[in-house]
Amino acid sequence: MNALPELIADEAQLDATLTQPSEALRAFIPELNSPLVILGAGGKMGPTLAVLAKHAADLAGHALEVIAVSRYSNETTRQWLENNGVQTRTADLLDRDQWADLPNSENVIYLVGQKFGTEANPSLTWAMNTLVPTHAAERYHSARIVALSTGCVYPLVPVDSGGATEDSTLNPPGEYAAACLARERLFTFHATQNQTALTLVRLNYAIDLRYGVLHDIAQKIHHGQPIDLAMGHFNCIWQGEANERILRSLSLCDNPPRLLNLTASEILSVRKVATRLGELMKREVQFSGTEADTAWLSNPAQSIAAFGPLTVELETLLRWTAHWTDSEGRSLGKPTHFEVRDGKY
Template identity: 40%
Template structure:
């Protein structure tokens, strides 16, 4: 059996195969291998979904994380109906989902009538939103990040809703102080994106309280995939000899496979009203250190500018107590990303812009 096909499985009589550290690959041969591995469920997800009645809809399923999230749900709970909803401007993502037994529905979440016609399942994971390239259409940014959630929350008044939020709702803070906790109010930061996401959280909280519908607002860190994310960006800067800015000198990151498993598990741990939860790795990661790790692997001396300052430092202890720590460590991610970058495998060309401090992405 090849490394690629090792992870190509759906179910057996004994149930779905699950992720173990023993089956981590040394590297990923191609995109298919990467996505197969990244969409493997953990045993904890299989167990938690067994306690969550009803089917599951993923809204915003065609994004960078949505496709693998829908797949991990289907693999963890093959008996459930998994519905992926998006505008599906990219036919490839829709085909990938349908290939793995996931229903797809094309829908504009700003269309109240269309949303009202979606199947009213008992569980919703909300992944839709806008962050980048909104200059000149700030009204659309606010519509996607506040109006669409209001339409969805009203239409799915009887459903559990786990909504993806962001650590950008938090202020900059000193990473040496352990990171901000969920008790820190989501104060608006510079830039309309952060402000609009505070609005998104408050909308889901309001409708959760209004309808008595359980929810969670997941204040998520930066996702790590071989094709995008903080580590991919730093690796490419080192390879290309670009100067690496250190003003945002520490980052919170998490392997995307770990992240989607934890998002899905939160369907079992929703609250009324919808409450925030910081989801990410157990440590703040030094930009300087990982650049030097990439440099050692590539045989290149990294070039730096600036000095470390305040960061979006978050404390994820509450999530760790509830869900446990991620399976994939920072060192493992660095090695995987290094091989992917050095071998010239494809990237998505969608930088996280973690180094941007103005709030405009």
């Protein structure tokens, strides 16, 4: 694996950095038979995850077909995947009849989800987070499935608790989080019925310079807007490493299903992160509100025990984010709303 760049100049370099596989992933990927099917591959994480898998296979000399399934409302995304050796299939995964046309697979990554707009259209969120998992679990009942979930299935926990563990009680606030918990329950139900090997990955805040908590904070600093301290602490993880660990979680699939928190160990202070970004950007930082004693936090000890320590440090992410923001690098325009405490999105 090449050394990380000091700064990231443009999207081409960003995507190259996100899709550079580690030695560990290159060693693991030959264990997968073709095709690797990625469902919901057109979103924020899916494109770079698919290309990461393909790059790892190519570098390992493993002729792995990677098939990325999505509606592909953005043709540019689909073309980028094809240009990087990933096969694409266009499908509306809410339509049960379209599942029969998808390729058989022994290994499936499930990334489908619906979050923002839940308050305005809750029925769509529930459909995406319950009907589609049922279709996936039925279609690929004999495969290993890694299904992406979220740390939002946990309740808010004390900041000094070290974060929720996989054994923590699930009592999430808000309709979005409840639908995410329903997604987990339906996958688990079908896995139990069919003896499907499953890993549920509870992710807390992937960082891509075009979106994410650090991006959101830096954007507010750049535009002179105050940073809301209501949700005063958070976890995050570089998206490249998150995608690596999602792929390697295929090796952990089991029945009963394996639960896995995916984030970095450090519990970060919004105030301290914003202050450091302000220093790097040479801008004044404004704050509003005060920190609560609780936050959405996860303890990733199990995933770190399984895959080893993370390699991309916070200071690197802050340096990249500050430079990207100052350079007016592209934003996806999809704020995380990490400051929300009532689960209403």
